[in-house]
Amino acid sequence: MRKLSVSATLIALALLSTANAEEKMSMSDADKAMYAEMLENNPAAMDVAEGEEMFERLIGNEAYAKMLGVKEKDLPKYLSGFPRVVKSAGKVVTIAQTLQMAMADRGQSVPKLESNEIIKMSAYVKSLANGLKTSIDVKSDKQMKEMMALGQEVFEQRRGGRGLSCNSCHSADIIGQRLRMQPLPDLGVNKAAGTWPAYRMTQSQMVTLDKRFQQCMENALLAKIPLGSREMVGLEVYVTNKTKGNEIQIPGLKR
Amino acid sequence: MRIAIILGIATLLGAADLSSVIESPDATAILKKDALPAPKVFAMPQGCISEDPAVIARGKYIFHNLNGKDAKDPAPQGLVKILPDGKEKQFGNCVACHNIEGAKGYGNIGPDLTNYKGLFMESGARKHEFVYQKIADARVDNPTTHMTINLTNDLMNEREICDLASYIVLKK
Numbered sequence: 551m552r553k554l555s556v557s558a559t560l561i562a563l564a565l566l567s568t569a570n571a572e573e574k575m576s577m578s579d580a581d582k583a584m585y586a587e588m589l590e591n592n593p594a595a596m597d598v599a600e601g602e603e604m605f606e607r608l609i610g611n612e613a614y615a616k617m618l619g620v621k622e623k624d625l626p627k628y629l630s631g632f633p634r635v636v637k638s639a640g641k642v643v644t645i646a647q648t649l650q651m652a653m654a655d656r657g658q659s660v661p662k663l664e665s666n667e668i669i670k671m672s673a674y675v676k677s678l679a680n681g682l683k684t685s686i687d688v689k690s691d692k693q694m695k696e697m698m699a700l701g702q703e704v705f706e707q708r709r710g711g712r713g714l715s716c717n718s719c720h721s722a723d724i725i726g727q728r729l730r731m732q733p734l735p736d737l738g739v740n741k742a743a744g745t746w747p748a749y750r751m752t753q754s755q756m757v758t759l760d761k762r763f764q765q766c767m768e769n770a771l772l773a774k775i776p777l778g779s780r781e782m783v784g785l786e787v788y789v790t791n792k793t794k795g796n797e798i799q800i801p802g803l804k805r
Numbered sequence: 806m807r808i809a810i811i812l813g814i815a816t817l818l819g820a821a822d823l824s825s826v827i828e829s830p831d832a833t834a835i836l837k838k839d840a841l842p843a844p845k846v847f848a849m850p851q852g853c854i855s856e857d858p859a860v861i862a863r864g865k866y867i868f869h870n871l872n873g874k875d876a877k878d879p880a881p882q883g884l885v886k887i888l889p890d891g892k893e894k895q896f897g898n899c900v901a902c903h904n905i906e907g908a909k910g911y912g913n914i915g916p917d918l919t920n921y922k923g924l925f926m927e928s929g930a931r932k933h934e935f936v937y938q939k940i941a942d943a944r945v946d947n948p949t950t951h952m953t954i955n956l957t958n959d960l961m962n963e964r965e966i967c968d969l970a971s972y973i974v975l976k977k
Contacts, residue, residue, distance in 0.1 A: 617823070638823045651823035663828050709839040711895055713954030719914075724951060728912040730901045771895065773839040779832035 585751075594673070594749035594756040594801035601674030604667055609652045614675075617655045618648065630679040630798060631686055633787050635693050642697045644783055646672040646758070663777040669758055673747040677800035684743045684798060686790045694787070697780070701788025704781045711771030716763075716785075719770070743790035745802030752805055759786060844944040845957045849937040853967040856975060859883065864972025867965060868905065870896040895960055897969060902952070906977040914951055922976045936970045 605614075615622040619637050633644045639651060646668050653660045661667040688698040705716045719729060725736040735742075746759035757765070760782050764774045775781050855861075862881040870876040873886030873893035880886050880894075888894050900908050902915035925931040938945055941956035955961045961969075 639827060640822070640824045643827060647827045647829075650827055654823055654826040660826050660828075704836070707836065708841045708954070709836065710841075711958065711960050713841045713958050713960075718951045721951070724914055727914045729914060730912050731910045732912075734914075773835050775832040775835055776830040778828040779830050781832040781836065783829075 588749070588751065588803055592749055592801055592803050593754075594747065594803075597670050597747075597756045598673050598677055598801055601670030601672070605671045605674050608658055608667075609649070609656055609671075613656060614648075614652050617652050626679045626682055627685070629676060630682040630684055632676075633686065633697070633783055633790065635691060642693050642783055642787065644672075644760070644778075644786055645675055646760075647778060647783075649675065663760075669747070669756070672758065673756065673800055676747070676798065679798045680800055682798055683795050684790060684793065686743070686787065686794055688787060688791045697784045697787045698791060699784075700780060701784030701786070701791075704775070704785050705788050709772055710767070714770045714772065716766065719766075737789055737792050741793055741796035741799070741802075743793040744796040744798040745800070745804070747800060748802030748804045750804050756801060757804075759789070763789075841954060842957050844948070845942050846945055847938060847941045847956060847963075849934050849970075850963055850967065853937060853963075853970065854933045854974060855967070855971050857971075860968050860971050861975055863965070864968035864970070867897045867961070867969055868899045868972060869908070871898040871901075872896055897953075897955065897961070899969070905973070918973055920977075921973050926974050933970065933974065936973060937966060940966050940969050 611622050611625065615625050617638060618625075618628065620628045629645065632648075633642050635641065636643050636648060636651070638655075639647070643651075646663050649668055649671050650660045650663070688694050705720075708715045708718070719734050720737055725734055727734055742759070746762060747756050748762075749755070750757045750762075760777050763782070763785055764777075766772075767774050775785075859882055863884050866876070866878070866881050866884060872895045873880070873888075875893075876886060876896065885894055899905075899915075900911045902912045904911040904913065904917040905919055905921075921931075935946075939952070942954050943950040943952040944954065953960075956963070956966055
């Protein structure tokens with residue numbers, strides 16, 4: 551938590567203030583203090599702790615590792631490579647989806663991807679890989695290659711009310727420029743894949759990576775694509791690969 | 806019956822196929838419906854560019870506001886904040902990417918449009934038709950543009966494109 555990347559910190563610092571245009575790029579002392587406090591004490595740590603409690607009670611490391619077909623001690627390394635093909639799923643899945651599988655495997659009713667259970671447990675499970683680097687392998691097999699291609703297609707497809715794509719705001723040539731007063735983040739430098747689920751200060755809650763995608767869609771008038779869809783998983787594969795090799799630090803802290 | 810047996814065997818073997826419990830809704834229809842039509846060339850309507858204060862007021866309002874919910878000032882004559890179906894009207898939010906006279910909190914993804922008349926019109930670098938087409942569908946002259954599309958997808962109507970173009974080319 552404490553090891554937030556410097557660039558992410560700077561961007562967040564620059565954006566905290568809500569005063570007028572010129573002031574907005576700098577930060578008041580009160581905002582700096584609040585940000586420092588949150589770095590020390592990320593409010594989403596509570597969610598992760600609750601996720602741990604639920605995971606231990608409903609699933610447990612042993613059953614989870616067995617369902618995934620890996621040794622318990624190899625779990626962190628394996629988790630750092632998501633989204634990936636899981637045998638018992640027969641396709642590329644996210645960590646959240648493996649938790650649906652694990653719940654079914656344990657004879658429990660399967661919560662929705664939107665549910666608090668899945669969101670909090672997935673944050674906890676991903677945090678098991680904290681300190682490791684994201685190690686997604688988009689060339690591992692045909693299915694991963696397909697999902698990578700699909701993700702890129704969705705990322706670049708212009709659509710919605712204003713005819714924008716993710717790429718309109720996140721392509722390499724405009725990173726660092728400003729949309730209104732917001733510097734456009736470099737998804738790579740911001741460690742996007744390794745730092746979500748994150749606490750979003752503007753929303754006062756923990757948000758998962760796929761929900762973050764949906765928030766960008768909503769802001770830019772793109773129709774929201776549903777959690778768990780092939781297209782959504784593809785986007786996660788594509789964005790995660792953009793930021794491959796970044797350290798995993800769950801929960802992240804974002805503006 | 807047969808399914809139950811197969812499931813039973815699968816469970817016995819400890820290799821249950823768990824794929825069916827994964828939430829995986831279909832998004833193809835959503836994306837298809839949301840797709841942007843192909844780039845389109847538009848003819849600028851007669852009398853499009855005007856210095857009528859009512860036109861300029863609308864152009865300015867559309868340029869500087871995101872949508873009816875977000876806009877603070879009352880809408881000028883000829884524009885509404887809330888549409889008949891109860892949804893907020895979407896405006897241009899051009900200031901998200903462009904600076905212009907009096908802009909507050911502008912972005913810089915697009916070129917600075919300050920003193921557009923002096924720099925681009927009077928120099929002969931740009932014509933009214935160019936500005937109209939650029940706002941209507943910027944892909945026609947730049948296929949990889951990052952700019953929003955406003956007419957091809959019916960975000961705005963012809964008159965609103967004229968309001969915006971008139972505001973941009975006006976000496977301010």
